[in-house]
Amino acid sequence: MAPSDDKGSKLMAAAAAGDTECLLLDAGAPWNAIDKTGKCAGDYAVEGGHEEAAEFLLEAGCRAELVLGLLERKLSNQSAASNNSYLQQRLQYDSERLMDAESKGVMMTWEGPLMEAHAQAICSTGGDVLNVGFGLGMVDEALQKRKPRSHTIIEAHPDVHAHMLQQGWADKPGVRIVFGRWQDVLLQLGQFDGIFFDTYGEYYEDLRAFHEHVPKLVRPGGVYSYFNGLAADNAFFHAVYCQIVKSEMERLGMATQFIPLPINVSDKSIWEGVKNRYWQLDTYFLPICQHDEAEEEQ
Ligand SMILES: C[S@@+](CC[C@H](N)C(=O)[O-])C[C@H]1O[C@@H](n2cnc3c(N)ncnc32)[C@H](O)[C@@H]1O
Known part of the structure; x- marks a missing residue:
């Protein structure tokens, strides 16, 4: 009580x-x-x-x-300042994670099964896919396995970009790397059948700004998804943000479903040396956004 x-x-x-x-x-x-x-x-x-x-x-x-x-x-102009300061930090890769200069986890391998599920969702129609934010490249590996017609990756951090080149991503058939902030490069890239968004050092406001472009970027029948980590330290706050995104997408003519996936990150060793425990829930709600068919028919 x-x-x-x-x-x-x-x-x-x-x-x-x-x-x-x-x-x-x-x-x-x-x-x-x-x-x-x-x-x-x-x-x-x-x-x-x-x-x-x-x-x-x-x-x-x-x-x-x-x-x-x-x-x-x-x-405020807080979001751009935070993202710019992240983009100027030195990053560090190890076998399990990508860390920023303040020992915060940018990306961690426990997210692998989620990235597989996101890739499955946005590649379900085949065709041209776009991923925003490379990180450990887990979602991109999962997309490559599904052999999309083309695969565009936007990445803004110079260390991540260098890592991608070193790993041979620029030579993979059908892969196009676009180095820059999505805010600066997104509108030159055409349309896609599947889009995934997962950046770092940004806020809900940035996600919201990205969503304003989504209806024009996703072809009819295509799928958009994003890493759903908003307010992931409390189940109810998280539910509020799921509902907010759903309403915002509805306003933009897109319908959103959330697919619940169990996730267990209670093992303390996962978070050793990581300053930001950015996920604390036991269910992940994978968003699938598509053009609202009822609206398209009108
Ligand atoms: C969480 S990681 C992505 C992890 C990826 N989904 C994976 O499967 O490994 C976030 C990535 O977004 C990049 N990023 C951050 N801000 C960005 C921006 N404004 N535009 C493009 N990429 C950005 C970061 O440098 C980082 O590589």
């Missing part, structure tokens, strides 16, 4: 009891407050099986995050 000594925790207590009114939200209780166990009101509502309360909190979370996002877009 949640404690009830301030506005946030009263909201948690209301959620744990399935109080669907949850009127405390209107009185200023933060939907995203967490207690010392790391849970928010939405977690308590889900755990208690109170669907209506969980839905109410999910909608409140989406509304609040959308307003905050709008404010952020108006007020």
Whole structure:
């Protein structure tokens, strides 16, 4: 049971009891407050099986995050600064991971099964595929196995680019490497049947900016997917971001489904020496976005 000594925790207590009114939200209780166990009101509502309360909190979370996002877009240039500072750091490859200069994991091999599943999803129609962000090249290896008609890779970091060349990626038949930030090169590349997006040092706002281009970049019948790591330290916050992306894609005329995949990263040795434990959940929701057929027929 949640404690009830301030506005946030009263909201948690209301959620744990399935109080669907949850009127405390209107009185200023933060939907995203967490207690010392790391849970928010939405977690308590889900755990208690109170669907209506969980839905109410999910909608409140989406509304609040959308307003905050709008404010952020108006007020700051934080995303570009963060990505630029990452692109100037020296990176380090080892057999299991790619690390930045602050010992944060850019990409790790535990994501291999997820990358296979993403490759399967975006290569399902064959044709021309685009991957944004090479990292360890796991999704690109998985795409190559599926022999797409053409395979374009956008990569912005000079160390990663050098690694790709050293590994012979420029000589693989059908592979085109485009060195640069996606923000600068994306619109010269034509259309694709499958697109995957997985960058580093960027925020939700960058993903959102990428999504604005997706409807024009994906051919009818094609598939778009992205690494779904938004708010991956709390299941309920993560669900809020899944819902936000789904609504944004809907606005752009694309339908999104999330395929649940089990993932276990509880083994402490995986995270040894890694500063940012960027995944903490036991289910991965693989996004599959396609042109909304109903809208296309109109
Ligand atoms: C998480 S890794 C991608 C991992 C990849 N999916 C794999 O299977 O190994 C992110 C990659 O995106 C690249 N990147 C970061 N910002 C970028 C940008 N703005 N444009 C293009 N690539 C970017 C990084 O240098 C890094 O190689």
